[in-house]
Amino acid sequence: MKRKYVEVWENCLNVIRDNIHMQSFKTWFEPIVPIKLENNVLTIQVPSQFFYEWLEEHYIVLLRKTIKKELGPDGRLEYSIIMDSHNGPTGPLSISYPTSNHKATKNPYVSMPLDLNRGTSKDIPNPFIIPGLKKIKVESQLVESYSFDNFIEGECNRLARSAGWAVAENPGKTAFNPLLIFSPTGLGKTHLAHAIGLQVKTNFPDKTVLYVQTEQFINQYIESVRNNNQNDFVHFYQMIDVLIIDDVQFLAGKEKTQDIFFHVFNHLHQSGKQLVITSDKPPVELKGLEPRLLSRFKWGLSADLQMPDLDTRVSILRRKLYSDGITVPGDVIDYLANSITSSVREMEGALISLIAQSSLNKKSITMDLARQMIDKFVKNTTKEISIDYIQKIVCDYFGLPIDQIHAKTRKREVVQARQVAMYFSKKHTKSSLATIGLQCGNKDHATVLHACKTIANLIDTDKQFRGYAIEIDKKIIQ
Ligand code: ADP
Ligand code: MG
Numbered sequence: 001m002k003r004k005y006v007e008v009w010e011n012c013l014n015v016i017r018d019n020i021h022m023q024s025f026k027t028w029f030e031p032i033v034p035i036k037l038e039n040n041v042l043t044i045q046v047p048s049q050f051f052y053e054w055l056e057e058h059y060i061v062l063l064r065k066t067i068k069k070e071l072g073p074d075g076r077l078e079y080s081i082i083m084d085s086h087n088g089p090t091g092p093l094s095i096s097y098p099t100s101n102h103k104a105t106k107n108p109y110v111s112m113p114l115d116l117n118r119g120t121s122k123d124i125p126n127p128f129i130i131p132g133l134k135k136i137k138v139e140s141q142l143v144e145s146y147s148f149d150n151f152i153e154g155e156c157n158r159l160a161r162s163a164g165w166a167v168a169e170n171p172g173k174t175a176f177n178p179l180l181i182f183s184p185t186g187l188g189k190t191h192l193a194h195a196i197g198l199q200v201k202t203n204f205p206d207k208t209v210l211y212v213q214t215e216q217f218i219n220q221y222i223e224s225v226r227n228n229n230q231n232d233f234v235h236f237y238q239m240i241d242v243l244i245i246d247d248v249q250f251l252a253g254k255e256k257t258q259d260i261f262f263h264v265f266n267h268l269h270q271s272g273k274q275l276v277i278t279s280d281k282p283p284v285e286l287k288g289l290e291p292r293l294l295s296r297f298k299w300g301l302s303a304d305l306q307m308p309d310l311d312t313r314v315s316i317l318r319r320k321l322y323s324d325g326i327t328v329p330g331d332v333i334d335y336l337a338n339s340i341t342s343s344v345r346e347m348e349g350a351l352i353s354l355i356a357q358s359s360l361n362k363k364s365i366t367m368d369l370a371r372q373m374i375d376k377f378v379k380n381t382t383k384e385i386s387i388d389y390i391q392k393i394v395c396d397y398f399g400l401p402i403d404q405i406h407a408k409t410r411k412r413e414v415v416q417a418r419q420v421a422m423y424f425s426k427k428h429t430k431s432s433l434a435t436i437g438l439q440c441g442n443k444d445h446a447t448v449l450h451a452c453k454t455i456a457n458l459i460d461t462d463k464q465f466r467g468y469a470i471e472i473d474k475k476i477i478q
Contacts, residue, residue, distance in 0.1 A: 150319060163176045184343070217261070240273065245275070
């Protein structure tokens with residue numbers, strides 16, 4: 001005989017299947033496993049937090065109705081979320097229906113480690129007061145999913161990653177103090193910073209770790225001045241064993257906060273505590289920061305993160321899909337990794353948009369959908385640049401009909417346009433000289449080589465020509 005909970009869930013699925021598109025059903029409902037039915041509460045297992053949030057956001061009404069229909073007005077649904085094994089099992093997350101606008105996750109960036117906004121009401125203790133020598137419990141503000149396991153290693157991050165790992169093994173005891181991680185936005189600084197914090201907590205459960213965004217730090221300081229408890233503020237920060245401060249460039253121009261941070265920094269450093277700092281620039285380029293602070297940033301190690309190469313980008317996407325429990329065809333993953341070279345965040349954003357597009361418009365995730373989505377939704381992506389495309393830009397620029405490039409003519413302006421097209425084809429495509437020649441008026445590779453040299457030479461020596469070349473180049477990569 002079928003177990004009751006399996007049957008109940010199957011009945012629910014039958015209703016759901018009739019009400020949503022097949023593709024959405026496959027993506028969001030097939031992976032769900034019913035686990036138990038107790039006291040009119042049905043527990044279902046979902047592959048990830050993301051999955052759960054998606055269901056709550058898009059299918060809550062349908063789920064509520066279905067559960068009511070199957071289990072009566074008191075029927076409830078609970079989710080159990082599969083987590084990576086090393087994060088430990090999670091208890092089922094209880095959501096009863098009918099629910100209010102329940103939000104499962106608390107945004108880690110909203111909660112403050114010290115709630116300075118609570119004011120000084122009598123029955124709420126001052127959060128800064130340290131009771132005797134006992135350590136107060138500090139909310140670390142770390143995001144579980146930003147772990148080392150989820151941080152894919154590549155040439156692009158090798159130094160920063162291994163320094164981060166070393167720090168987590170031995171906080172405050174390596175030469176990497178402070179550890180400063182820098183890169184343009186979206187390349188993994190925040191992720192790596194959290195990973196270090198999480199790993200310290202795994203290795204040393206008694207150490208007090210705090211992740212704080214620089215803006216939070218600034219606001220807390222301003223608030224402490226307003227409440228006249230700067231000393232408590234400083235004492236609190238001086239208690240931390242591993243202080244992770246994210247996006248330190250925001251301290252620029254904030255002299256008072258820099259002053260306080262300088263003291264906190266010195267105290268922690270002198271007491272052998274670890275500092276991890278991230279910034280969008282290397283220390284030498286950080287403007288608006290006091291020299292004495294900058295010089296301290298240089299005491300330890302500064303390591304940068306770069307844009308991951310193609311293979312690493314593919315691995316990052318796969319890892320993300322794996323932890324979200326979603327399947328996407330391999331060619332689509334390759335396409336996304338190939339098309340988006342601006343930042344990891346953009347690439348992940350494109351993946352999420354694609355999943356959303358497919359679900360909301362009831363289309364399966366195919367290459368076509370991926371192409372449309374990339375064209376429409378993703379800014380700053382590099383198009384695939386073809387020789388044809390370059391010829392078109394060049395001819396448009398010089399006001400020539402495109403067929404002239406292929407014609408057997410020796411007119412000066414045509415010859416030069418052809419040479420320019422060859423030069424940029426060499427620069428922007430992976431085509432061989434022979435292929436470029438073939439497509440630009442059926443010339444041989446020696447002609448292309450000669451063209452490339454001639455144009456490079458002109459760019460070097462002729463200022464006006466250089467101006468043209470820069471403009472064409474811009475149009476090509478636009
Ligand atoms: P930054 O702080 O540099 O702006 P984030 O740390 O916020 O960048 O990274 C942006 C997104 O890219 C995050 O979702 C992060 O998990 C992901 N990411 C970046 N680098 C990697 C990597 N090497 N492996 C896995 N995910 C990464
Ligand atoms: Mg960041």
